[in-house]
Amino acid sequence: MQDHPVIWMRPEHGTRGPKPAHGRRDVAAAAVRIADAEGIDAVSMRRIAAELGTGTTSLYRYVSKKDDVLELMGDEVLGELRDTTLPDGWRPGLCAIACLLRETALRHPWLPSLASGRANHGPNSLWWSELTLSVFDGLDLDTDEMLATLGTLSAFVLGHVLGELGDREAARRSGLTHEQWMDQQGEYGPAIMGSGRYPRLTRVMIEAQTPHAADRQDRLFEAGLERVLDGLAAHLPRN
Known part of the structure; x- marks a missing residue:
C-alpha cells in the first residue's frame, strides 16, 4: 500500500497555513536548472531549496519525495514542446517527433535516464x-x-543521444576534441x-x-532514422 497518491492527483499545496511562496513548477524549474548544470545526482531537496531561497522542509508542501521531483522535471521539459505542430503523414510525423526528442534530450542530458x-x-x-499518437490518425x-x-522510435533516439552524450563526456574528461x-x-x-587480422x-x-565529418552526429542520426522508418514502414499501411 503506497503512502501517497500520484503527485498529479494531489492538490498543489495544502489548505492550511500561509499561502506558499512557490509552486510545483518553481520546484521543477529549479531542479531542471541544477540537473542541466551539474547532473541529475546533484538534485536534492536541499539544493532545490537553496536555489529557491527557502527552507528544505518547506518543499514538502509541494512534494513528498525525490521521485516526485523527478516526475515534475520530466514533465517540465516536455512543456518546452507545447508549440509543436506535427506535419501530415505518419512518416513525416515520426521524423519530426524523433528530431524533437533528440534536441530536447541534448539540451537536458539527464533526460534519457528518466525517459x-x-x-x-x-x-x-x-x-x-x-x-504523438495522432500520427496514426x-x-x-x-x-x-x-x-x-513509438517505442521503437524512442529506443533509437535515446540510444543515439546516449552515444552523443558519451562523446561529449569523453571530450570533457580527456580534454581532447574529437579531431584531436x-x-x-x-x-x-x-x-x-x-x-x-x-x-x-x-x-x-x-x-x-562520416567519422571524420564535423557534422558526423547529424549524419549518423539522419541515416539511422531513415533505416528505422524504413523498417517501421513494413508494418504500417501506405498513406
Whole structure:
C-alpha cells in the first residue's frame, strides 16, 4: 500500500497555513536548472531549496519525495514542446517527433535516464502522448502496434543521444576534441591495419568519411532514422 497518491492527483499545496511562496513548477524549474548544470545526482531537496531561497522542509508542501521531483522535471521539459505542430503523414510525423526528442534530450542530458523508465502522466506528458499518437490518425492500427512503433522510435533516439552524450563526456574528461582524439588514434591505425587480422575494419578505417565529418552526429542520426522508418514502414499501411 503506497503512502501517497500520484503527485498529479494531489492538490498543489495544502489548505492550511500561509499561502506558499512557490509552486510545483518553481520546484521543477529549479531542479531542471541544477540537473542541466551539474547532473541529475546533484538534485536534492536541499539544493532545490537553496536555489529557491527557502527552507528544505518547506518543499514538502509541494512534494513528498525525490521521485516526485523527478516526475515534475520530466514533465517540465516536455512543456518546452507545447508549440509543436506535427506535419501530415505518419512518416513525416515520426521524423519530426524523433528530431524533437533528440534536441530536447541534448539540451537536458539527464533526460534519457528518466525517459527510459516508467511513463510520466503529468499534464505536459499527457499532451505529448496524445500528440504523438495522432500520427496514426486514419491508419487501421491497433493500439499495441502504435505503442510498438513509438517505442521503437524512442529506443533509437535515446540510444543515439546516449552515444552523443558519451562523446561529449569523453571530450570533457580527456580534454581532447574529437579531431584531436582521431589524430591520436591515427597513430595506432597503421599497427591495426598492418596486422592483417582485421580486413573488414581496415576497409572501414580507410574508406569511411562520416567519422571524420564535423557534422558526423547529424549524419549518423539522419541515416539511422531513415533505416528505422524504413523498417517501421513494413508494418504500417501506405498513406
